[in-house]
Amino acid sequence: MISTGLKIAFRGFLRNRFFTTFNLLSLVGGLFVAFVAIGYIGFENSYDEFHENSENIYRVGWTYRSQDYSILGFENGADDKQLNVVTGLKKIPGVENVAQFITSDNLEFIEWGDKRVQEKGFLTTNTPLEFASLFTWSPLMGSFTDFGKDFNKVLLTKSTAFKIFGGVMNNSSEIIGQVINIGQENYKVAAVIEDVPMNSHFDFTLALSNPRIDYWGSRVYMGVADNISYDEVELRMNQAMAKINPSVVKDPLYKEHFLQPLEDIHLKSNILYELKTPGNYSFIYLIGGFAVFILIITLFNYANFTLAIKSKQGKSIGIKKAMGAKSFAVARQFILEGVLLALLAVPILALLLALIVPSFNSLMGVNLSASLWQNPQTFFLIVGLAIVLGVLASIAPALFLSTKNALSLFNQKLKDNRFEHFSIRKYLVVSQFVILISITSVSYFVIQQMDFIENKDVGYKKKGCYMRIRHPKNRIFFKNVLDKFLG
Template identity: 25%
Template sequence: MIAHYLKTAWRNLFRNKTFSVINIGGLAVGMAVALLIGLWIYSEVSFNTSFKNYNTIAQVLQNQTVEGKIYTQQADPFPLGKALQTKYGSDFKHVIMSSWQGDHVLNLGMKNIIKSGAYMDKGADDMLSLKMLKGRYGALSQPNDVYISASTAKALFGNADPMNKQLKIDNKLDVKVAGVYEDIPYNTDFSGLDFIAPWDLYVTSESWIKNNQTRWDNNSFRVFVQMADHTDMQEVSKKIADIKLNEVSAGEKKYHAQMFLAPMKDWHLHDNYENGVQTGGKIVYVWMFGIIGMFVLLLACINFMNLSTARSEKRAKEVGIRKVVGSLRSMLIKQFYFESILMVVIAFAIALLLTRLTLPWFNTLSDKRMIIPWGNVFFWLTSVIFILFTGIIAGSYPALYLSSFNPVKVLKGSFRAGRNASLPRKILIISQFTISLILIIGTLVVYKQIKFSQNRPVGYNQNALIDMYVNTPEYAKYFSAIKNELLASGAITNMANSTAPVTNVWSSTNGLTWAGKDPNLTQDFVQTSVSTDFGNTVGWHITRGRDFYATGVSDSSSLIINEAAVKYMGLKNPVGTIIGDTYDSSVHYTVIGVVQDIVSGSAYTPVQQAFYVLNKYPSDIGLFYLRLNPSKSAHEAIETIGKVFKKYITEAPFTYNFVNEEYAQKFATEERIGKLATFFAALAVFISCLGLFGLASFMAEQRTKEIGIRKVLGASVFGLWKLLSKDFIVLVLISCAIAAPVAWLCMHKWLQKYEYRTAISWWVLAVPALFALAIALVTVSYHAIKAARANPVKSLKTE
């Protein structure tokens, strides 16, 4: 019986080629989209799962209450690690103090490369279950041993054995290679960790770290833990809540610091906290694209349903004869399901090919490294379930509808599908275009939000501005020489240095005080130390007062604040205000100027209050800013800069970044989401139009005789076109009426997560509606005009 079903299904496939091509093509595109989204979702939900201790690793975070609002942060105080080991040691297998992962220069003789690394406590190798290719666990307990990744070993040593070879980190710390580990997979939070150096080496290398070993009020470090066997992470998280609060000074207790454990499984998808409560994160995009994938696949299934039921009168006699000769309705349902599943199987094979061809492009678009797991049994089992599910969904309505025909009416020739038969088709068309329009409107809102934030005044001149991070002590003594030579060469017009980039926040403090300060004002100020010509180099805008003097000598106790700080502090005449330091009563600054707000943090939130002071050692900062000479090409200027740097600094590679490109990275996530949404929206429209094209073809064929009679009676081509098109246009208009409010509600809610956000303009709703109408008209008009221009004699000669 199954062989009979398959043979019949195969014959019907070739008997109706146009119907088959449209259905299989639509299903193939829909399934390819579902496959791509499925691979993307798997990549997201499997993030960090490559770590053997995935379920027992956590990071210690803290909540602090500032002016009635709870803020969650990753940075922890130095003494926290030791306190956790001392008081709750039995709850943890490992407590790991760690620096922030960042770029460093690795020196091997005359070879210098930049690699990302971190300083971590002993036990980090075991916690991260590093796959050692050479060496073994335990090296981090030695103060000068270092682990390097396989790619780093290759870059430094080629095919030579790296074990026990001497290296330098940032041309100042001598270390010995004690192990080589397999590169950590890309879909983890430790991806790109090219070396791990001992925590003790980090502590002894910097005086500011030594000075913070007992300070609970300085949050500059990270703490990771691995739970001991048979311990409950949530219970331990509650136990350690007050560990910092019990140690801080009376002045710090007002922040009510609460420590808690954030499990590794939440780091990637559930990393968003609002007022101290976990409120999601990237999981929103997983759900969003999962729903989009289902909708796009549903569109293809709707095409199948519509075209199958549209052909109902052509299949009616077949159904009638089968029933007369003894076929039960259940047998007919099975037959139609087999036809559906056969088409889905063929479509799936094409979808796999489409996925394979588009995956490299999709990886680039989504910033992933996904592959199709051909050898994974689970993948193929899921594929079989996917095929059956799609086949059943697509074939359910046609199978139930076609098998219900009355054989007597069919064979007497009195059967007509009737008006009621077209109602489900109309509902399905409305559903298709409603989904497509919601996707288009959503995409437009995403791009409008990005554009709105990109056009926000940034507070400085990004054009022809580059920055360079030189992490080696040699730059300090050569700063002035490099600057003077570059100015003389004409490659630049100015050069300065800073402790933090203008595109990011690296340091903040809540230790400022001033006359009349409200004791309830406890928010942090962003703090940055700069050289005297920083303002002129980056092109900031002084709105009140003055900039630092070029010599800087008389400004050693001067301070410049931004407009956000003026507003926050409630200063009517800020210039001349004396500002003190609550951590050091001997320190006082005088406000000499106010600068326009510089967008250093998120481009979607208000600018935080900030201040700028002169660094006591202007040349002792490794972050340089250079203003390129506009009269020279950027390529020529950078070539000159590179030669000068290499002349003076031989211990570090010459690298640079354009500041406008760094700033653009703030929008990378939203732009990526926008591009993905555009891609899926375009495919949704394509599938909808494909179905509309096929449906219009059958409708025109069904009304051939009616069109012939109307032409004989004098109907014009335009009149016939209007007759055949109006039903479809009405359906699209209904779709627009439904999609507009639904899309507005969804995108309005999405925009609420941004404090600095755009409005949903009327044209965002109108343009997609006009586009849908236009594309529907074009799709339907082909068959409508073709039918209207046909010779009526051919259609009426049998009457």
């Protein structure tokens, strides 16, 4: 029964090549938009989830001058004071681990033997053991334990290690333990890891362990026990802050410290000194809504053309019914053909993804898979979506044609058939145009707003902007500074 239905379906596809091709292209386009939307939304919501126990890791921030900061300042920058906050936070009940670090985008030379390369994206921590145990990185060679044992160790990412060591990348004995020079200081290679995933809220090309952080503050993260809520830890932290950092608490401009769940930083945090540009729920809603609209247009288009094709087959349907075919059997054949055509769009979609997704990743700064088969969950979701589209698009012709008796199918010109008050096909076409006009109008409005913001005159004029400085040497100094930063 099914094999016969498949043969009939394929004969119908070949007989109506134009409609079949157009429907296939429409389905591929709709499923492509759905795949990209699913992938983008999933990627934006997956930030930092690759860390083990990521749900129990929090970033410590603080509020000062009515501003929220992601960096905690050191008291006078003294070496012992740099670890005061870490030591104090570790003593809070419920806190299991505390690490601090800074990152820098300054270019530095890395020297190994006669080789000299330039790199940026350095991470420096004076809590290397805690850093290696709190965060989860994919090791290629070496040991995280070795990185945390002592200072002046370096943790290399794969791409940076390849720049330095090149052809010996497959031999860990020729890399681990090697001494490289960075910024006039020697560091021993402790481990090599995979490059930091794109869905991490902070990046680095290599991590250095130093007894001192040469900066005015650091980024502090803590691991919290499973059996305690972070609200309770946050309360205890603020109560203990008078002892941990008394000079800050006494400042009248200081308000409080707070915890941010690691998995929420990308989408729910936009405070000062963020390490990456935060995500935006508006983009998620926009892309998700756009995908829904495109799928609705695809559905209406598919249903419209399916109804047009089947309306031309009135006599063949009438013959089937005259020979004893039941309405259910006719409707089932319509649905089978609709689902089959939708499933044929899936392998074509797989080829399209390999061509277009890399460009989308470059444009949006994401890392979506260009393979439909790589993620089984997404694959089955797309296949399920194709089946739903096929079924829904076939319902209209199935209900409209299968319920008619054989005599009416022979006597009426079904392609001109209309309901008493409206035409199904006209309704579908008008609905498509309404959705398209709505999307176009919204897109035009968004583009105009973005163009307005980019080209708005904020009142600053480089020419004619002067600062009154009396001393000639100071004038020359500030002139050079302004020329450097203002071009």
